[in-house]
Amino acid sequence: MLQQLPVLSMIIFAPLLGLLAVLLVPKDKGRLLQAVSVTAALIPLLLSLSLYGSYSVNPDGSLYEENVRWGEFTLPAGGAEQEEGSALTLLLQYQVGVDGLSLPLSVTVSLAAAMAALASVYIKKRRKAYYGWLLLLECGLLGALLAKDLLLLFAFAQTVLAAMTFLVGIWGGDGKEKAAGNWLLVNGISSVLLLAALLLLVYSAGHGPEGGAGRIFSAGYEQLPGLAEPGRTGESAASGSTADFLTSNGWVLRCLLLLAFGLRIGLFPFHAWLVKACAAAPAPVAMLLGGGAVPVGAYGLIRLCFEAFPEQAKELSWIIGLIGVINWLYGAVLACRQQCLRMLIAYLTISQSGMVLMGLAAGNETGVTGAAFQTVSGGLIVSLLWLVAGAVEERTGTAKLPELGGLARPMPFLSGAYIAGAFAMLGLPGLSGFIGSLFTMLGLMENMPGLAIAACVGFIPIAAALLRGATRAMYGPVSDRYSGVRDARLIEAVPVIVLLAFIVLLGCYPSIVTDMLLSGSADWDRSLLTAGIGG
Template sequence: MSTEILPLLVFSPLLGMLLLLFVNKQQERLIKAIGVVATLPALVLSLFLFMKERSGVDLDIYNVVWKWFGFGNFDKLNPNLFAVNFELGIDGFSLVMLLLTSILATLSAVAANYIKKEWKGYFFLFFLLEIGMLGVFTAENLILFFLFFEITLIPMFFLIGKWGYVDRERAAFSFLLYNGLGSAVLLIVIMVLFAKTGTSNIEVLQQIVSQGGVTLVANISPELKYGLLIALIIAFGVKLPIFPLHTWMLRVHVQAPPAIVMLHAGVLLKIGAFGLIRFGMGIFPGEFKELSIYIVLLGIINLLYGAFLALIQKDFKMVLAYSSISHMGIVLMGLGARNEAGVQGAIFQVVSHGLIAALLFFLVGLLYERVKTSQIYDIGGLAKSMPITAGFLLAGGMASLGLPGMSGFISEAMAFLGLFKEEPILAAIASVGLIITAVYVLRAVLAITYGDTRGAAIKKLVDIHSYEWAPVLVLVGLIVLIGVFPSILAEPLDETMKTLLGIGG
């Protein structure tokens, strides 16, 4: 049974797609129920794996290797040469990302209540997107990773373009163009590695490329290694995103429906960080170390650029969009530090920002449904008409600026601690970004909650509905849990950290 858990987890949304085929599109209540319930198997299985890991079970027992296809006939030389297997597996890092994905998928399905048309098509694409996201974090070879990576692009394009806001089509095509170019670069890297080594298995590639293992095909020159790493940084830099490859993301965050932005900001952007860590640091550790100073500089640019631009925005969605760019800069800075505190802080930031961004974008969607605007100064005085929502918004804002006791604090503290150890001058410069973050978050959140009320409609708003409680309570609870008990994340990541930094066994 253990070898079947990962395939069941990854492809469990197929059950929802199958059920939708037998439901009339007019049965909206039933479709909504299926939309939420069909995300639960992946959540339950992710929690099961997390509890097993916490109890000391070796995650390798859940790995899956099935013969898939190959190129040529090399049985006499090496049967695994140019063979591509269907391989799924998890370590502590991918387990954490799986759990984040499954939690946000369920909460996003609840938030989809704001969708007003064509529920059946919406959830069909939603389930396909979930399969792609789950597959990305479990794929054990680069070709399978790329296939799951591409699966996420197709449903996202339609979910933005059909169910988004006024300028949704432009946002969808911008998303597809930038991410398509990033995918093309990634495919080139994968094909070169496959051609040079005869394998796409990630663990074998790490042995061959990073540890100087033997390849039966062709040696990889130092120059080629640097070129491939730079190409990976570009490919995943589009997804993260890294300045100046970020403009598409701003449109998506503003124009996509809130439920989809929750997944986009919470999970899909994190695929960029996951790829940089798993493949950039994992396959090219020496070259990554040599380029680490440039990665730190890119992170500082992201942090300061995003913070400064967030400071002058009048639309709260744009504030959050630029905030995402800024916070991803902290991820790059932590990775560039190349020490335990920095890398662990970067991974914590990936998870923390996923939860915080999902919470804030859910609250933006909640407000937009009521007032049809996200302009900061048009929704002032929220604390008077919607005190509960205002309270959660304040909590999300405090988490975003790094209030102690919340996940944002511990992730930023570790990332900066790691950077101060390696590059104290650059870390001091980057610290300015934290000050600006506090300013733009407080400016926006306080203007919304306690600012001047500009319309009678604001005074008559209905506070949080029953179905809106679950997402905010779960997300706030997890943000506080990680902030108070960071070991809940640190312990599963222990072996991953040892592998990435080359310490221990």
């Protein structure tokens, strides 16, 4: 039945319809606003899960692709010496699709968004506008994951940019204006780099050896070298002048895309914006920042940098691996020094980005699968930690570790959830973090044993940071002012239980995701493995 419906468009634009419904609700109806928002956020989750089940039975992403032409523009091609009629037609299209990589991430982001909508019960200021921006943010994140066209990806990225800026700048805490400004600046630069890559693609279509005469060009992913292999994307694969131009100029395009998406995942040394944004954002928004925006950035890195340019990725594998180890160690060490629970989680988010880079740099099946699994798992774990941190801060009025302590007695449920999330991030067997870390380290050990050994050191400061946060906040003597705080209410317990259930499920049955990743390997990681990146 799903094959007969525009299910991908329904997943992307259901939050947008929810936004329109929110606009019709009176602003003083707080519970109704939240009910409408949660319902709108749940629809993409239910559709994604249904699609996941259908895809696992029949892993053919082409069954769910949607492609609609919006319009055409005629551009001159060939410069001053162009012949009459040698025009390039730029095709604007709505092209979305799903495969073994984008589908698990879509489930992760839609799950984080639904749980964030539930956790927004604390928001009291301008709730109508808040839920509207939150739903718009979810629409942008899901659209960026399912888009198969650079121009469409750019449009959804701008949606995320605008929505997150307002959510942090209006509903954030201390330093919210500066944090929102940093987010806008860094991600704005990322968008400019993405736009430059798009313009380079258009230029290549019109100025290659064939002059682009009479050609119809789109910004689809199939125009990129590693995604344009014969038989991979059908008739639309890049050929002629575009392929020739990109073969010789792939370095420029790949560097643009690498910087564009590297900025979005907190790549060292461009990470300060992520720390400040997470520290200032309200907890539900931080869930979508660390558990949604960062995984989407990692997806772009995998799809448009490594998969599309496997040859360049092979030559840069050691550099990317080294940057990944630096990110991994740097975030872990700085997390040990933090006196604030929010800052601790923010630096650990940067550390997790390093783990993804290490898996991609390994370039073998184990490492690449580990990187993809870590992206999914990290989104769930970070969302859980931010959810608990927000609940603790709402009750105690602070996230500073020296002012907390003994919360395990009045709040055993939330304290236990935080400890479970900490163990998952550390890589405890039986939880999802173990699988991603294990696959990544095994893949890295196969091709880059020196970097793998150096990366193993990072587990020590991560364990120290997580243990320090748990002992300072949850154990020790109970302060008199916290002795009467309440544990999680039902509306808070539900998202905690759901996120924790998914973390345990993926830890005990990782094949739920790994089988999906491997079944889609012919669609998303074949070019990486064929090129033999890392070895």
